[in-house]
Each structure stands twice: as C-alpha cells, then as structure tokens.
Amino acid sequence: MKRALYPGSFDPITYGHLDVLHRAGKLFDELVVAVVANPRKEPLFTAEERKDLVEEALREADVSNVSVITYSGLLIECAKRLEVTAIVRGLRAMSDFDYEFQMALTNRDLDSHIESAFLMTAGQFSFLSSSIVKEVKSLGGDVSKFVPPNVDRALGRKLNIS
Numbered sequence: 001m002k003r004a005l006y007p008g009s010f011d012p013i014t015y016g017h018l019d020v021l022h023r024a025g026k027l028f029d030e031l032v033v034a035v036v037a038n039p040r041k042e043p044l045f046t047a048e049e050r051k052d053l054v055e056e057a058l059r060e061a062d063v064s065n066v067s068v069i070t071y072s073g074l075l076i077e078c079a080k081r082l083e084v085t086a087i088v089r090g091l092r093a094m095s096d097f098d099y100e101f102q103m104a105l106t107n108r109d110l111d112s113h114i115e116s117a118f119l120m121t122a123g124q125f126s127f128l129s130s131s132i133v134k135e136v137k138s139l140g141g142d143v144s145k146f147v148p149p150n151v152d153r154a155l156g157r158k159l160n161i162s
Contacts, residue, residue, distance in 0.1 A: 001029045001030060002027075002028045002029045002030075002085050002086075003028060003029065003030040003031075003032065003082065003083065003084045003085060004024060004027070004028040004030070004031050004032070004084055004085065004086040004087065004088050004117065005031075005032050005034050005075075005078065005079050005082060005084045005086070005087050005088065006020070006021060006024055006031055006032070006033050006034065006087075006088040006089075007033075007034040007036055007071075007075055007078070007087065007089075008033075008034075008035070008036065009035070009036055009038060009041060009043060009050070009130065010033070010035050010050050010053070010054055010130070011041075011043040011044055011045055011050055011130050011134075012044070012045060012050065012053050012130055012133065012134075012147060012151045012154065012155065013050070013053055013054045013057050013130075013147070013148070013151060014125070014128050014129070014130060014133055014146055014147050014151075015125055015128070015145075015146055015147060015148070016090065016092070016121045016122075016125030016126075016128040016129075016146075017090065018057060018061060018148070019090075019121050019122045019125055020088065020090035020119045020121055021033065021058075021063065021066065022061070022063065023119055024088045024117070024119060025063060025065050025066055027117070028065075028085075028086070028088075029065065030065055030066075030067070031065060031066045031067075031088070032066070032067050032068070032069060032082055032084065033054055033058075033066060033067070033068045033069070034068075034069050034070070034071050034075075034078055035047055035050045035051045035054060035068065035069070035070045035071070036070075036071060036072065036075075037070055037071065037072040038072070039072070044134055044155075044158055044159075045154070045158065047070040047072075048070065049154070050070075051068050051069070051070050053150060053151055053154055054068045055068050056148075056150045057148040057150060057151060060148055060149070060150065061148070069082075074110075075087065075103075075107065076107050076110040076111050076114065079107075079111070079114050080111060080114070084114060085113075085114065085115065086114065086115045086116065086117045087104075087107060087114060087115070087116050087117070088117045088118075088119065089103075089104075089116060089117070089118050089119075090118075090119055090120075090121050091118050091119070091120050091121065092120075092121050092125070092126045092127070092128070092129075093126060097118075100116075100118060103116075104116035104118075128146055132146075133146050133147055133155070134155065134159075137152075137155045137156070137159055137161060138159050138161070140161060143155065
C-alpha cells in the first residue's frame with residue numbers, strides 16, 4: 001500500500017491545499033495530512049483547531065482516503081513513524097520550489113527511502129496562501145472563494161468579524 005504524508009501548518013486550510021490534497025489522494029492509497037505544531041510560528045489557530053478545520057473541510061468535500069494528525073518535531077521522523085513512501089508538497093511559484101528543493105534534499109539525506117512528491121497547485125490558487133487569507137479576512141474582506149465555508153466561519157469567530 002502506498003501511503004503519503006502531506007505536512008503543513010494549514011493555518012488555515014485553503015482551497016489551494018485542498019486542490020493538492022485531492023490530486024495527491026488519487027496518486028496514493030492513503031494520504032495523511034500532518035498539521036504541524038511549530039513552536040517558532042505563532043499561528044492564529046491551535047494545532048487541534050487546525051486539525052478539526054481540516055477534518056471538517058474533508059468531510060464537506062467527501063474525501064475518504066485521507067486522515068489527519070498533528071505532529072511536532074522533525075518531519076522525517078513523523079514520516080518514518082507513519083511508514084509513508086512519500087512526502088507530498090504543493091508548489092505555487094518558483095520561490096516555493098527553492099525552499100522545497102532544499103527540504104527534499106535534506107529529507108533524502110536523513111532517510112533515502114522516503115521520496116518527495118511535488119504537485120503544482122491549480123493556476124487559480126497559485127497566489128493563495130493562508131497568510132493572505134487571514135489578512136483579507138482581518139480587514140473585512142470576503143474569503144469565501146479561497147477557503148471552505150467552515151474555515152470562513154472559524155476565521156470570523158477567531159477574528160471577531162461577522
């Protein structure tokens with residue numbers, strides 16, 4: 001069975017993430033979304049809240065071969081623990097590629113049995129990031145075309161915006 005790991009902060013999950021997730025789900029028998037609890041970042045949502053948002057978005061999108069976990073620490077250790085064959089990463093622009101290329105080479109040095117799989121996000125989401133979504137929403141903008149309805153509602157509650 002081919003199992004892959006799709007890690008990220010998902011603060012919050014966007015339609016760009018879901019686009020990559022849908023396509024990765026077709027390539028692997030099982031996909032594990034790993035919500036990272038990174039102590040160096042100050043996320044808007046806790047790791048558990050982000051996990052819940054991802055799970056609800058997946059239910060709404062009727063995605064079945066995907067599970068969601070939280071993790072902290074070294075990604076490659078999480079991947080080994082889960083016995084995945086690949087780490088999936090989404091790419092939006094060349095700037096993403098530079099960073100992801102470095103990470104893929106580092107992960108390969110740490111464990112050469114786990115491959116990196118890169119998927120380009122759909123063109124309509126190539127500009128989209130969780131940071132942009134949070135900024136637009138915090139300024140009263142409509143983010144409904146960028147995130148699932150459950151995320152839009154959660155952002156409104158978290159930012160005290162209706």
